Amino acid sequence: MCLAIPTLVVALLPDHGARVALDGVEKVISTLLVEPVVPGDYVVVHVGYALAKIDKDEAERTLALLAEMGEAS
Amino acid sequence: MKYVDEYRDGALAKGLLRAIARAVRADRSYAFMEFCGGHTHAIARHGIIDVLPQNLRMIHGPGCPVCVLPMGRLDAAMALARDPAVTLCTYADLMRVPGSHGETLIRAKADGADVRMIYSPLDALGLAEANPERQVVFLAIGFETTTPPTAAVVKAAEAKDLRNFSVFCNHVLTPMAMRAILEAPAHGEEAGPRLDGLVGPSHVSTIIGTDPYRPFPERYGVPVVVAGFEPVDILHAILMLVRQVNDDRAEVENQYVRAVTAEGNRIAQALMAEVFEHRESFEWRGLGTLPDSALRLRPRFARFDAERRFDMSSSGGRDHPGCACGAVLRGRLEPWECKLFGRVCTPDTPIGACMVSSEGACAAAWLHGSRSHSPDVPEEVSHV
């Protein structure tokens, strides 16, 4: 039930709405629960609401760290 | 899928497995609990248990909202569903959980009750607006992940002055459940497992942040690493836990930095605090009655509280006597150690909630059973 998926914000709609895309499927969600987002952002969506914005820099840093770790081993 | 596929990358996972294999000390064992049922399923589905070192054990925790909902609350929901004036809305997971007499919401629906499976609480709100002659009740369950959306629809119902919408609130709080696990005695009926570390939940933590976990390392000496849901995230978190144990450190660390901060989602927290207050105590399946561990609507929102609108005196239902869900939820028993597992109890004929829910440990063990860890399971199961 707590599974939530990162989805791409495609367009903003009135009343905190947003159109998001996941694997080519688009749907409308609410962004009421997060700081303002813009198209191009990724948000974690759960039961129709964005719960968190994905921090792209942190995501890159984690992957770089892990890649380095893999090379070192 | 961006931010998913990268964290399922085989090369990264192999690198992490090598790092874990190098880090674990041969002269000790490691027992880590993944609190969240989503992690339990990811660990089972991606076969993570089978590739970890032999002396590193993962124990599933109570983080499955359907599984911890006690029989009495389920029976109350079932009674509500049978009220001819009521349209009962809930998430898919709850539909097939058997109540005291083996009855389920899906059966009630087949018998004519107006039960609706919804994806979002907004769907329940929409049903209330579209059907003013019906009493629409949202049977709300879940940890802090699912709570802010419930708060949002209660506020929306207030703004729209809806007279036929209410919430049967069963939202529960992660930190109190973690505390119960860490405080469980080592022996006896209510015993818990020995734990060297906790994998903290992903999406609960996007809301509450990592700060609420700080008492656990301090008070119980148990490290906590909040982890994302993908296999690379989980392996990374396991490595971080192994390193803490080896260094004799106990801290809260955050692996899921791309979505979780120390303070969490302030907007969602404010909304939850506005709509909900803590219950003095709440009964959990498996963990017993825990103080301060669940939420109810604040008096300002009393008219949206199903427990005030309807007579919900419950009979305090009983679990199936053979079902070991309670011990499974405490991490005391593995699902296949339950006498009914795979024989009487399967996802098609579930006896307990842990076999129904997409986050339940028994369902995970059945669907992705690993033979090495479940010698009792018939062979064909292991190949599913």
Ligand code: SF4
């Ligand atoms: S296998 Fe079925 S009966 Fe046994 S603990 Fe799990 S849910 Fe309960």
